[in-house]
Amino acid sequence: MTKNLLLFLCLLIVKTFTSCAQSPVINGVYVGAELYNTPFDGMQINNIVISFRSDGTFNNALNQTDWKTKTSGSYTVKNNLVQLMFKNGNESKKYKLAANGNLESTAGIKHTLHKVKKVTTIPAGVYEKRNASSSGGIGTGMPAVGAFSSDLIYFDAKGNFSTDRSSVVGITGDATGGTVGGRFEKDGKTSGTYKLGDGEITLTFGNGTIARQSFFYSPPNEEDLVLLNAEFYFRKEDENEKPAITQRTTVGAKTNTSKPVATGMPAPASLLTQLRAQYGGENIDKLTTVRETATVTGNMQVIALTDIVNNRIRAEVRQNGKLLLIKQLNKNEGWQWMNGTKKPLTQDEQDELTLSLYQGILGLHKKLNSSFLTGTVSASGNDYVITFYRNKNKVIYLVGSDYSLKGNAYSINSAPPNISIYKDFTKANGITYPATTESSDGKNKLVSNTTSIEFNPVLTDDSWKIP
Structure with a gap:
């Protein structure tokens, strides 16, 4: 339930993988399409583009001006298996190098990457x-x-x-x-x-x-x-x-890309009532503390503590059992511990921890939903999007037409949004919550799986101490 704060915590300690390429090497741009499911729109297509270089590096961001020199990670080739390791800590990928030169997936829904060509002419x-x-x-x-x-x-x-x-x-x-x-x-x-x-x-x-x-x-x-x-x-x-070829193009007024204001949208109060009815209602309001344990991409383990009454939040991140990072917020004061060093949280870090209270199931709590009620509702296909602000920071709920909770997004200041997709809902103590959360900040993707959750555990002073 508090996994919205996991993304930015884990990104701090995701390690960069580097490796020297082994012979043979791959050179050129490969493309393909990978199918996957999301609760937003069902089956989706992820278009994959990877530029491999003979020095053992690759780039998967060919929409950047420096795409020819930009490096996203490194790769190795051994026994016809191509292993991609990403600099940003994303989970590595593996492809089989086929006899015809294509790259065939080894995990997930089967897909193939084909090599595309540099050309100086193209047929009509x-x-x-x-x-x-x-x-x-x-x-x-x-x-x-x-x-x-x-x-x-x-x-x-x-x-x-x-x-x-x-x-x-x-x-x-x-x-x-x-x-x-x-x-x-x-x-x-x-x-x-x-x-x-x-x-x-x-x-x-x-x-x-x-x-x-x-x-x-x-x-x-x-x-x-x-x-x-x-x-x-x-x-x-x-x-x-085909569009008509013309000899000249005149510059008109700036295109108005805004959509008409949607009509017939439910009020925020109506959406809140429907969500609360589906996910726990008064049982959510009975929550005072939560302890959630989860595993996260990168072989990390996270324990998140939330004290709603006293406005305290703490997250501990471990990898292979070793404590790597703690972030804690007590009202308006917070600190971070990493590798034995403690330092204050920046304002943005405090805001990010605070926003975790106003998303997901916790955001429906009667002590925490006042901002939700001030939101603006718009359409997203057949779904509803409600947007509201906590101070200057934006929070978004994506709600299905059946009033299911599909996901959240938030942004700090003008930074790119962090997006969470909820899956595998389960029920305990009358509260329905997602056991799996897929999160992305646009560059990195993390999957968090809840292994245990405690509602209203007793949190002592030891629960909040500095290591």
């Missing part, structure tokens, strides 16, 4: 971006300068392109290399010229805007796609859908 065709969720390059703190997005893009094989429903945040300047940060948006069709280079494409729009991105091609007998700025664009058979 219409390519469509398919909806997919991406695990790389989001929230990395690196500016994705030159980010391009469009539903359709048409190449005429003569150096001209056109798009529909497009938006370009590009590198502007002259085509020879002068650059000035800029932004171009147009509500309608856009077109211009393109030039293919060393794994890159330069798009020059009619108004002079230039965008340079990574670009690779897979022919029809393979994936039949183009990889543009790490986005998958698949060839469409119907050539009649």
Whole structure:
């Protein structure tokens, strides 16, 4: 129930794995699609893009301007098994190197990675971006300068392109290399010229805007796609859908991407009532203390203590039984202990601990739900999103149309959001809570599995002591 605070704790002690590559090596960009399930939208597709280098390093963020030199981790090849180790502490991945050069998954739902090609020419065709969720390059703190997005893009094989429903945040300047940060948006069709280079494409729009991105091609007998700025664009058979090529592009007013205010949304009080009814009602209000023990990605163990009455929170992180980290907050004062050293918490760290009280099942507690009642409700597909603030920090609940609790998100100041997805609900003492939480800050993913939970345990002074 208090696992929302686990992500930022564990990220502090996730170790960086490095390794020297063994022969043979892999060189080139590989792409593929991995299926997975989420409680948000059911079956989803994770588009995978990995650029392997002969020096034993790889990069999976090809939507960054420094994609050619950026390193996400290292890999080894032994007995035709390719082991990927991530610098950010993400769980390592393993692929089998097939005889035809493809990389085949060894865990989860089976998927294959195919090698795509650098090209200097491309046959005429219409390519469509398919909806997919991406695990790389989001929230990395690196500016994705030159980010391009469009539903359709048409190449005429003569150096001209056109798009529909497009938006370009590009590198502007002259085509020879002068650059000035800029932004171009147009509500309608856009077109211009393109030039293919060393794994890159330069798009020059009619108004002079230039965008340079990574670009690779897979022919029809393979994936039949183009990889543009790490986005998958698949060839469409119907050539009649191609946007028109025009000789000039006029700049219109900035596109209004805001959606109309949804009508018929339930009030926050109604959502709160429905959630409380499903997950424990008055039994939640009886909680004064909680002790939760969980295992977390990276062979870590976490014990989280929550004292609602006295506004105290503590989390202890261990790895292989060794105590690595403690963070504790007592009202408005907090400290961190790591490797025998104690120091005060920053304000952001205090805020992050505090926000754990206002998410998940605990956030439905009558002593903690006043901010929920001030929220704004909007639609997300068939689901509801309620957004509210604790001081200046945003908290979001994702609620299903059946009033199920699907997940939470929060952000400190203007930092990228931390997102938690809830799964495997179980019931104890009249309270229904998620036994599994999948968390991500955009760069790192952690899975937390509750191994035990105690409601209203007696917490003594020893429970809160410094090691």
